[in-house]
Amino acid sequence: MSESAQKSYDYATADFNAVYRGGELLGDTGITRVPWDVGEPQPGVIEFERRGRIRGDVLDAGCGLGDNAVFLAARGYRVTAVDAASTAIERAVERAAGRPGGADIEFAVADATSLTEYAGRFDTLLDSALFHTLDADGRRRYAAALRRAGRPGAWLDMLCFAAVPGGMPEPLSVSEQTVRQVLTDAGWTVTELTQAVYWGVAEATRTFLEKTGTQVEIDDKGRTQLPVWSVLAERS
Numbered sequence: 671m672s673e674s675a676q677k678s679y680d681y682a683t684a685d686f687n688a689v690y691r692g693g694e695l696l697g698d699t700g701i702t703r704v705p706w707d708v709g710e711p712q713p714g715v716i717e718f719e720r721r722g723r724i725r726g727d728v729l730d731a732g733c734g735l736g737d738n739a740v741f742l743a744a745r746g747y748r749v750t751a752v753d754a755a756s757t758a759i760e761r762a763v764e765r766a767a768g769r770p771g772g773a774d775i776e777f778a779v780a781d782a783t784s785l786t787e788y789a790g791r792f793d794t795l796l797d798s799a800l801f802h803t804l805d806a807d808g809r810r811r812y813a814a815a816l817r818r819a820g821r822p823g824a825w826l827d828m829l830c831f832a833a834v835p836g837g838m839p840e841p842l843s844v845s846e847q848t849v850r851q852v853l854t855d856a857g858w859t860v861t862e863l864t865q866a867v868y869w870g871v872a873e874a875t876r877t878f879l880e881k882t883g884t885q886v887e888i889d890d891k892g893r894t895q896l897p898v899w900s901v902l903a904e905r906s
């Protein structure tokens with residue numbers, strides 16, 4: 671597809687409830703299957719935990735179908751998992767039932783750009799691929815809301831699509847400078863920012879990738895290997 675024929679989308683209009691019910695996520699992208707439902711925790715989240723970057727009361731913001739939350743709960747963390755899409759929470763509760771730690775997770779429908787009911791509650795704020803789905807104003811409000819939900823000295827662990835070659839198109843992906851700026855302005859001190867990989871379901875996004883002229887790596891299990899910023903920050 672030539673450069674001029676590439677389509678762009680208003681990502682802030684994504685209908686998450688729809689895709690969790692088998693409907694269209696976004697315009698004519700053909701995404702009717704949950705693209706991030708790889709059925710297991712994300713490697714970046716496993717790495718946060720392996721490195722000792724999770725502690726105490728954890729908020730999984732934009733938890734989706736809950737595989738990251740279950741992974742952490744099974745390792746003994748007290749996990750609250752919220753998502754704005756009520757269908758995601760219904761399905762996450764079902765999926766977590768009967769899995770180790772699953773019954774201990776506090777699932778709730780909540781808008782992560784406000785989180786007023788969670789003020790001062792958490793030691794660790796986990797974001798696995800929510801930040802980049804928001805528009806510029808939403809990202810600012812979200813960063814402030816996460817800070818509000820954190821206790822003094824709380825940690826933020828974030829995976830966010832990176833605007834680098836082989837990644838998702840902007841503004842769905844975000845520059846390193848923007849991530850640093852938004853978090854710093856909201857009162858976070860970024861202590862580490864490196865590149866990592868977020869898995870997706872290649873088949874779910876095939877049409878979208880074609881229409882946007884996006885070329886990403888796909889592994890032998892049919893998973894997109896999407897570049898993300900792996901960000902560690904502290905509540906300053």
Ligand SMILES: C[S@@+](CC[C@H](N)C(=O)[O-])C[C@H]1O[C@@H](n2cnc3c(N)ncnc32)[C@H](O)[C@@H]1O
Binds near residue numbers: 736738753754758798
């Ligand atoms: C790309 S998915 C990632 C899901 C999950 N964290 C994962 O890695 O599998 C982004 C999630 O954020 C949720 N979301 C979007 N905007 C939100 C908001 N304002 N508040 C809470 N959740 C939101 C969506 O419903 C969706 O489940």
